[in-house]
Amino acid sequence: MTTRPPKEESIRTWLRREAKREAKHGLLFLVAAFTVVFVLHLLWPNFAGHWARLNDRLARTAVHQNPLALLDTFSSRLHDSEYGWRLLAWSAPFNVTVARDGLRAEYPEIIGVFDGKPVVPRADSLRRLDVQRFNARQAAFFERYMQIEAYRFTWLYGEEDTFSVPDQSAALGQLATKAIGLPDAVLFTFRSIIAAGPVSIVVFSTLLALAGLALWQAPRPGRWWLKLLALPVLASTLVWLAVFPMALVAAILGRWTPNSSAFVFVALLPLLLLAARLVLRAVAHVFRHVPSGASPTVIIQSIAPAAKPAPPPPAAATADFPAPPPTPPPLRSGPTRSP
Secondary structure, three states, X not given: OOOOOOOOOOHHHHHHHHHHHHHHHHHHHHHHHHHHHHHHHXXXXXXXXXXHHHHHHHHHHHHHOOHHHHHHXXXXXXXXXXXXXXXXXOOOOOEXXXXXXXXXXXXXXXXXXXXXXXXXXXXXXXXXXXXXXXXXXXXXXXXXXXXXXXXOOHHHHOOOOOOOOOOHHHHHHHHHHOOOOHHHHHHHHHHHHHHOXXXXXXXXXXXXXXXXXXXXXXXXXXXXXXXXXXXXXXXXXXXXXXXXXXXXXXXXXXXXXXXXXXXXXHHHXXXXXXXXXHHHHHHHHHOOOOOOOOOHHHHHHHHOOOOOOOOOOOOOOOOOOOOOOOOOOOOOOXXXXXX
């Protein structure tokens, strides 16, 4: 007696089973959160104010730290900054604009350089106070200024002139230099998340952990570097999936209570993990015929439809084998006209 291999479970059946289980887990999380908040309200008289601030910061994180806002922060950093060809600072690599701003903040009495000399509006009064310190600060400022200028793409950006408009060829070249500023824009975006406060850090760390757990359990993608590339994309998707229910509940319950964001976020955690697993399961279903560790060419060939082979050309006629007669046209059906 031969045994058949077990049939692979469909995504619809898997999703129906997992959705029921994760919905129960979300309900348990919600009940546990309600219980903890109720007990803290009874035991801690000042808990109401802390609870309101927690929900306010969580809502602010959802509004100002969603993927669209972070993308705007990232693109604005690239657009508003000039980048050079050498590392200027680890906190803002290759960023000439930040280096200039830091230099101006360190030497506020100097407003710029004109004809190779620092411009100091209060030069006479500062020189009378301490001429040696004045000359030393001018020399230090000019040395750092020339170092920053030496690392610029001067043929693309020209002199430091706010009112000059570059031509289109220079603007196209400036666009190429933005690739050097990608690490700076990424670091600036992460610093904006950290600067938003501990609530923002906890939210993004939780969603990154959920995305990482789903990627670790998923069979596809198989390579670790593909998992690392997919981690921020999947975490951003989970942020959107968390923001929309929080906004919907705030629109419905905002008339009665503004403190609903934390409850919604806690109840959504199991469902967000399910959403991440669903995305990865769909990816694994698309690439189910691709062996693990296959090359990019094999992956592309598995996605693209296979081309149909061209029909063979008709055989040439010979004396022994004449060409077949042409196929007569099909007869037209219907009533015929009498002459």
